[in-house]
Amino acid sequence: MISIAKLGFLIAAAATQVLPAFAQSAETFPNQAVRIVVPFSAGSNTDILARAFGSQLEGMWKQAVIIENRPGVAGAASVAKATPDGYTILLTSNGHSIIGSLNQSLNFDPIKDFNGVTQVASMPAVALAPPDGPKSIQELVALAKSKPGQLNYASAGLGSAGNIASELFKQVAGINLVHVPHRGTPEGNMSILRGDTSIFFTFYNASGDLVDSGKVLALAVTSPKRMPVLPNVPTMQEAGYPTFDFDGWFGVLAPAGTPKPIIAKLNKDFATVLADAEQKKRFSALGVELVGSTPEAFDKLIAYDAERFGKIFKPVAK
Known part of the structure; x- marks a missing residue:
């Protein structure tokens, strides 16, 4: 029979072996192809961002980055149920925050079944x-x-x-x-x-x-100020709607349970891409501001929008 003292020693020893395993997995990540699921069709804003980032990440990681277009709820669902190892992630828009309000019979939770990685872009809409x-x-x-x-x-x-x-x-x-x-x-x-x-x-x-x-x-x-690329187009506030407050964000999510070291590695590498001068210049000319965030800040943004916009869409869902 194993004594309590010896059992405690074995548990402690096992724990010390798990921690380096997580650290090692983050250090070597990725060592195979990474799939970025886009829940919109090819040519959409989310798709444009995913392909631009994916191309640069391939060079950094020396691994293939596959952009998979799966329009609709099916795209988010596939990532929610994917193995939480960082090799399947979702690049989506702020519409993700209201999936639960629009679909009462989801087989996944759009908030709880994901971990935020980072916001990647902020852009005003054009009517x-x-x-x-x-x-x-x-x-x-x-x-x-x-x-x-x-x-x-x-x-x-x-x-x-x-x-x-x-x-x-x-x-x-x-x-x-x-x-x-x-x-x-x-x-x-x-x-x-x-x-x-x-x-x-x-x-x-x-x-x-x-x-x-x-x-x-x-x-x-929809921006507070006129866009430099459309200087003659008024803002919604100038058009007479001062309470209209909308800013389209885009960001990366991973399945809930993805190890924090992997989340941190993804966050760090996306931050490198977002800070690239050429990427910033390219997207600025398109009216897009590349914006990073911490995983925690992105989680809070999604929860805030889910509460704010969910109130608008609940009547639609019924």
Whole structure:
């Protein structure tokens, strides 16, 4: 029979062996391909960021970085249920925070089943309209009020950043717009080009070429100040909605239970990418600010948005 003293010694010895194992795994991570799941279609804002970061991470890690587009809840679910070892991570938008409000029968928890790694970007949305549509936010609101429930808005999918911005817009403007979800930003752009929808909250990095070429109209931006790339487009505050507060964030999540040393390694390596001068210059020209954070700060941001925007979407979910 093993004595209590000897048993305690064995437990302590085992614990000292586990700690170096975690440290070693972080030091050697990654030693195989890393999969970044994007819950939107190719060409979407999230996809653009993932591919830019993935290319640079491949050079740093000397391992393949696979970008997997899995639009919708299925993308987040696949990561929530993945092995928590850092080799499958999610790059998503602030729409992730309201998945639980939009889907009452999820088989995973969008907050508890993930660990934050880092925020990677912050970007204001741009409200687009067809070239023959209303020429300002004020005109659009007036038209919507004269035809309640007859105008619609496009989004890159239910729960996307544009979906959140549009529902917030409906609330502060007191209008009724019908949601027309698409698979991603490219499809949303096409709906505005064709005139199938009346407004589309999207981002300059994925739709700016349409604005610059005059193929669509930019009615307003959601930033507190005008965007340098769109100096003639007013802010939502200037358009008469001072309480409209929306900033689209994008960030990286890992499955809950991923070892903290691995989270720390991912956070550190993404921080290196985000600090790269060429990356900053490239995305700044597209109206995107690369922004890092600690894992803890990112977890708090997601929880804050889940509480704030969940109140708007609960009626939609019922």
